[in-house]
Amino acid sequence: MPEDTESLSVLQRNTEMVDDPREQQIIREYLSKREPIFQELCELKKQGWTSAEGDKVFDERKRKADSAGPQGRQRFFLMTVRIGDEMARRTNVFRFDNQSPLVLDLCMAPGGFTKSVLKRFPDAHVHAITLPLEDGGYHVIAKHPHLSIVYADITLYATDFGVTEIPVNHPDPALFSHDRPYQDCRYDLVFCGGAVLRAQPRAEYRRVGEHIRLNVSQLIFAFQRIKPGGTLVLLLHKIEAWDTVRILHTFSKFADIKLFKPYKAHAIKSTFYLVAQSVQPQTPEAVKALEEWKTLWYDWTFGADGETSSIPSQIGSGDGSEATEILEEYGTRLVELGRPIWKIQADALRNSGFIKSRLDNESCHDHQPVEAPKS
Numbered sequence: 001m002p003e004d005t006e007s008l009s010v011l012q013r014n015t016e017m018v019d020d021p022r023e024q025q026i027i028r029e030y031l032s033k034r035e036p037i038f039q040e041l042c043e044l045k046k047q048g049w050t051s052a053e054g055d056k057v058f059d060e061r062k063r064k065a066d067s068a069g070p071q072g073r074q075r076f077f078l079m080t081v082r083i084g085d086e087m088a089r090r091t092n093v094f095r096f097d098n099q100s101p102l103v104l105d106l107c108m109a110p111g112g113f114t115k116s117v118l119k120r121f122p123d124a125h126v127h128a129i130t131l132p133l134e135d136g137g138y139h140v141i142a143k144h145p146h147l148s149i150v151y152a153d154i155t156l157y158a159t160d161f162g163v164t165e166i167p168v169n170h171p172d173p174a175l176f177s178h179d180r181p182y183q184d185c186r187y188d189l190v191f192c193g194g195a196v197l198r199a200q201p202r203a204e205y206r207r208v209g210e211h212i213r214l215n216v217s218q219l220i221f222a223f224q225r226i227k228p229g230g231t232l233v234l235l236l237h238k239i240e241a242w243d244t245v246r247i248l249h250t251f252s253k254f255a256d257i258k259l260f261k262p263y264k265a266h267a268i269k270s271t272f273y274l275v276a277q278s279v280q281p282q283t284p285e286a287v288k289a290l291e292e293w294k295t296l297w298y299d300w301t302f303g304a305d306g307e308t309s310s311i312p313s314q315i316g317s318g319d320g321s322e323a324t325e326i327l328e329e330y331g332t333r334l335v336e337l338g339r340p341i342w343k344i345q346a347d348a349l350r351n352s353g354f355i356k357s358r359l360d361n362e363s364c365h366d367h368q369p370v371e372a373p374k375s
């Protein structure tokens, strides 16, 4: 169950080599020129992609994840609690102005972050949404009298996302929900910890861009409920991805942002957390962002003209001018934010068995005489 969403070989090959829109190339070139650790990370990843050993490691992880029993689930839960604890130590994410904060945990199962909050603040209340087990969701392990959970696919809250009428041609209109859970609550802290799951059965039109639908669904849901001055934590992949750069740049306009990546858990992967503090959801920039996320959700769910056939087939399709503009304004800060995250991943990859054995082999070859000794 735990290690979902990404394997070095399959996913990164897909997203970096096949779908390589102009925006992505511009960002990669910019970062490679300015940040040696990013350049090294790209090299290490390439070695990972071409390593049969690497493929084996990730296949084995996937196999274990998909067949996790109660012990595996418990281990994963404890790991998520440790991630929450490390985040608390390194980012001061649980900085509340009262002892009984209200917390929203989106995509919460197994509930490590919830546990991490409740053990520090036993008077806190946590409201959660998480994918039902029968839709491939994870088991909830955290338990507490102050924890309430709604089991649902968060990407289907159409009315909450501003759509009361589902386009007539949609193949499955009954799927969408018009509930608006927790709509009158205002939260001190919102976790958006969703990761797209292999085990969730999804229609064909949800094959591409599902992580965008999941991210924007969580963001819309969160922004309509977070307190001014509150904190939002969002799980992201790859700082250098075009959709990630846009999210970081957008948040920098109405929040104080930090990035956090645990030193050990998932160090080899490109996942990290955006920790946005002092979020100001009522500023014009935040209101504009909310509208853009709603449009993105609509376009990736129904297609811009309400036809699923017009759902984008890749992320980013412009001429790259928007990426260039963002980098001019925000590139230096992006490098500063990214450096420690790339370093953690590069260190982990460099020390991973499959890259090490490759590097050792290469250095053996390096030391071989150029000409074979004459016999």
Ligand SMILES: C[S@@+](CC[C@H](N)C(=O)[O-])C[C@H]1O[C@@H](n2cnc3c(N)ncnc32)[C@H](O)[C@@H]1O
Pocket (backbone or CB within 6 Å): 077, 080, 081, 106, 107, 108, 109, 110, 111, 112, 113, 114, 129, 130, 131, 136, 137, 138, 152, 153, 154, 155, 191, 193, 194, 195, 196, 197, 214
């Ligand atoms: C990495 S786990 C989250 C771990 C969690 N932050 C914790 O502290 O235990 C990813 C979660 O996203 C949930 N998820 C994935 N897609 C979802 C969706 N469409 N709606 C609701 N939850 C979803 C999964 O069921 C899983 O519980």
